[in-house]
Amino acid sequence: MKKVRTRFAPSPTGYMHIGNLRTALFTYLIAKQNDGDFILRIEDTDRERYVEGAVDVIYKTLKQCGLQWDEGPDIGGPVGPYVQSERMGMFKKYAVDLVDKGEAYYCFCDKERLDTLKAQCEAEGRTYSYDRHCRCLSCEEVKAKLDAGTPYVIRQKIPTEGQVTFHDELYGDITVDCTELEDQILIKTDGMPTYNFANVVDDHLMGITHVVRGNEYLASAPKYNLLYKAFGWEVPTYIHVEHIMKDKQHKLSKRDGDASFEDLMNKGYLTEAVVNYIALLGWAPKGEEEIFTLDELIKEFDIHGLSKSPAIFDPLKLTAINAKYIKKLTPEKYMEYATPYIRQSVKREDIDISRICSLLQDRTEVFTDIPEKVDFFDKLPEYGKELYVHKKMKTNEENSLEALESIVPVLQGIDDKDWNEETIHDKLFELIAQKGVKNGVIMWPLRVAVSGKMSTPGGAVEIAALIGKADTLERVAKGIELLKNN
RNA sequence: GGCCCGUUGGUCAAGCGGCUAAGACACCGGCCUCUCACGCCGGUAACGCGAGUUCGAUUCUCGCACGGGUCACCA
DSSP: OOOOEEEEOOOOOSOOBHHHHHHHHHHHHHHHHTTOEEEEOBOOOOTTTOOTTHHHHHHHHHHHTTOOOSBBTTTBOTTOOOBGGGGHHHHHHHHHHHHHTTSEEEEOOOHHHHHHHHHHHHHHTOOOOOOOGGGGOOHHHHHHHHHTTOOOEEEEOOOSSSEEEEEETTTEEEEEEGGGOOOOEEEOTTSOBOHHHHHHHHHHHTTOOEEEEEGGGGGGHHHHHHHHHHHTOOOOEEEEEOOEESSSSOBOOGGGTOSBHHHHHHTTOOHHHHHHHHHHTTBOOSSSOOOOOHHHHHHHOOGGGBOSSOEEOOHHHHHHHHHHHHHHSOHHHHHHHHHHHHHHHOOOSSSOHHHHHHHHGGGOSSGGGHHHHHGGGTSOOOOOGGGGOBTTTTBOHHHHHHHHHHHHHHHHTSOGGGOSHHHHHHHHHHHHHHHTOOHHHHHHHHHHHHHOSSSOSSOHHHHHHHHOHHHHHHHHHHHHHHHHOO
16 A cells, blocks of 8 residues: 655744644644654745744644654655745646646736626626636647747636536545636746645645645635646545634634634643644544543544534633643643743742642643732732631631631741641641631631632641741731721 | 535534434532542533435435635635
8 A cells, every 4th residue: 555645734824823733733643643654845835925934833833742744844855845935846847748738728818808807797797717718729829929928827727518526535525517617727927836736736746645634625626636637646535624613603813812823822721732622623532532642642533533514612621621631740840831820920939839839730720820829929918808708617707806816826836947737737626626616617717817818729728838937927917907807 | 696515412522214312621519628629429401494215314315594615826
């Protein structure tokens, strides 16, 4: 069997759309699960849209996601160059071959004529389609115009009747009438190939066996078939994948700042979680497990699990998956990722960041949530005394005041050198036993006093230990004062 | 508008003529607990509509509706 070769062929726009990344992922997976090659080709034939540095964004993102290519512009390969603009010379030859075979023709219609044609169609309410004016020019006429240096394009000769059937691995056979197809341009006036043409030629020259691409190309696919047939080339396996949507009507868009890989990184998601999640958009694994590493995806992925309808991007689900990945992080890794976020709100140096991390890891869904969760370590927030009232803990303002007042001497009795979680815990529970009350009656008010929050990473003991004796007593005093007022 | 494609809970989705129509996320309830989470247990919730084909349609066919895509010297 022929070696599987797939390619990812992005345009350098400076922006890695999530949909494109997913296409790259699927493309990569198909190659790797068949011990094939994954090829990176940069399609930069649109000079107007070219963005400086955009290729680096592509390199960086693919590498970060683990999608290492086997051949590409930077590492070369047997069928280079891998940048389309550097291949420009070769396309024209193929187009001229087609002309010689009678499958294509020179067209000298200028923009003006085409514009009037379009205007005319519009006026008559018809859909515009090139009228094939130059298709029946005689050889002499063509030669004369060519010799005179008249600008031209090369167009594909589409049969005037009959049907074309295109096969997609997912959608099956798609048949359209040739009359629906236009004599599309292969080579532009500037001598550059159009996307459709360059694509077919490059894929063939690079020995691509499987093409994964967005659904928007499905409609132009039959024309590809005609092109392959005209050349007498083998047609690769095509797999069209549906779009990723923001909601039922709208695609994920650059405008909304949620469509690119970089946006997601900025929002505090883990690379692995993003890769895992986008694999799940439009694809369903066979079993019930849905958390997969890249290597596992290579084994699990199957194009028959791909969906034929668009998928809506659900940030909530991404968040849930992200949380699972964060939980699996080693404490060291977690600390590495989390520390900058913790430091956004915790500036004091006398605090055990690693302990904060261990309290935080299981409750972190997205890193950007962290600063808000730990801001009280630096500064006790303003809070109302209603926080002290908790039904389940059986606390109210009165017994909270009582609790805090009874806690003060206990904490003061702990030596500075013994100020640690174990001692604080033991002393407090001695107090609880001595008073014969529920744990919460003592612990809830302390936790509130020390944090000023409804919920915190860690309980009263951990927080007290972290912020130190002096700060703890100060905060408890503030709580007492608050409860005494009115 | 022409052509192409699609339509299972709020979301991702399994299903490929006969099922109490999976699972995950979200949501709700419970347990655990020095808070909130985590974790564990349980629950609510779906086949767009109408005709066929068939003993039997979520599954096959047709029509309709709705949604998407495409109709460039852009990719």
